[in-house]
Amino acid sequence: MALSSIAALAVPAAVSAQRRPPTRPGTSNPVLLQCVDTSTDQQEISRDYSSGVRLALQASATRLSDLRPFPMDGSEASLRSLLATLRSDPAVVGLVGTAGERLALRCAEAIRAEGLQIAHLGPWIADARFDDEPGVVKLFASREAQIRHALRSLETVGVRELGLVYATPALQQQVQADVQSAVRRIGVQPRDFVAPAGNVEQLVASLPANPPAIFLFVGGSIELARFVRGLAERKLQRYVITLGETDLTTLTELGATGTVPVVLTQVVPNPQTHTAPFAREYRAALKTLYEETPSPLSLAGFVVGRYTQALLAGAEASPITRASLYELARRRPGLELGGYSIGFDAASNRGSRYVTQVLLGRDGRLIG
Template sequence: MTQLLDMSADQQQLSRDYATGIRLAFAELGANGMPVPQLSTIETDGSTAAARQALQALRADARQVALVGTVGEALSLASLAETAQLQMEIAHVAPWLADPRMDADPRLFALFASREAQIRYVLRTLSVAGVNELGVVYPAGRNAQALQAGMGAVAGRLGLRTRDFVLQAGRNLAPQAAALPPDAPYFLLFMGGAIELALFTQGLARGAGRHYLLCLSDVDTNTFVQLSPGKSVPVIFTDVVPNPLTSKLAVVRAYREALQRLFDEAPSTVSLAGYLAGRYAATVIAAAGPAPTRARVLAEFQRRRPLDLDGWRLEFDEHGRASRFVSQTLLNTRGEFVG
């Protein structure tokens, strides 16, 4: 199996954490004597051209039977589009992909809750405030190009008005945040990672207006709080996996123990998601039998059988997602996390 990684500056931490979880799952299963596929990784700059180049090389290598855990989202979207263009019948297993536009693709096996599900969850919490407009902040033009169409479709289904703010990549985001227009919506949905978010909150804290930030599962709170975020800016973070520090699910306990034993790293939501993705991928690959072909592996994934990973249930719904789990954490104006 091959994992494509976006190692550009704004996606590097996300890619590293998700890849860590997948490698952890394979290492743990292998140490317990279970068969696991050989994992290759290809680092890219996240561009469509880089995805095309990587996939052209993979197309001729019959040993590579599936793509697993492509990350981040723009690279995942590009890889799906490029394999269709190249007429590659290969499984895309558990990419980091909240955009639901491609959920009906028969080669895609998306494990975690979509962006729409995450936004719906947050809006239920905010419904008492009568939220009907969101400002959507893209930290770079590249983010906007990849994600605007999907976000616009989600907003339309939810009956939300949106106002886009596309920031300039390569410039400090803090002064751009401080310079948001006075009539910017009170609720802002930030479509970037932890580093960009920290800089953005620093600027918001200095600006004249007051805003409430919503962030989806791209942001790991452990990383975010280490980056001196702006004070007094309330932030809601959504997660698509249980709390990696406190959950009592057997699979999360196994993740924590294996992470400490094999990698000596701190738990995070993103690496836990990667661990669950790796466990799922290895289980289905094993069911495909010895010396599986690309076609046999794709057919096995397309059975979309329900799977229980030590208490974590995966069952594909009619929209093509295997999990609908969403939770949230609030960072309040006093800098305290509230579950």
């Protein structure tokens, strides 16, 4: 999606929060905050996911809430601004579609530490943290489910060890515990590699002559492209797995195709070709309102927006308050979304376990 989709959000979070007057109760629809990470390395994820959420709410025939963008950079100052807004504005009944994962985890952590009971609907979180948090409603497959799915397709390789590649030390610190736990539960031995100071080329150059046969790359699409190109230059023919945040168009534009085979998992079907009603509705709305190219992340955001709309429409009490929406979120109602099912059970705090994948082959062709 075009960067212009969130260009208006790219302002200092603390400043923008200070300029927003509190909403007067009873004067408008309930307000949902959409926290988006405007950090350079998170804009790709944030713009697509947040645009999908907005698309679903704008395309709805009935307006049940007002969506308020809340740009953040993940700093302590931006988190304090968020908490101040939640404390001072009772018209804000919940958060929806927080992205990317780094920000979503920090927001969930801050809200828990503050002791606030507020619905956090559809944050972009693959991590297992906050799976037991009543107000945090995760709609998509976990990181472990995505890794399991990808490794099943590579069983013939004989997976005993998985190289875990982190694009930055900060990212390693953020998700290492969850990634390693997921890999060990699958029965594979993790082996960590981290790009020093985010220098992916230096990492590739330092890889041993016989590294693991399969790498799981944790990082953005640009860093992944650099990693794949580096493997090709060293003639290291290895498989690379990457999870739901990767943008295939970016990989192609940066010349990361036709070299090393890359397995890309997604938590929604192909947004450009899937024929289910919800996917057709998404493409039609996208063409009408945004005129932008379909992407997996924006389709995932669209699912979040549709689920949120259904949740608000099913509320028994009127007007919707923070307490009533939190109670709805805690109950985790399911939804059949015209071909995409959301349903929770006692064994999982995930609305869907759907995972699909494509293999970007050595010849540049997409398989699956």
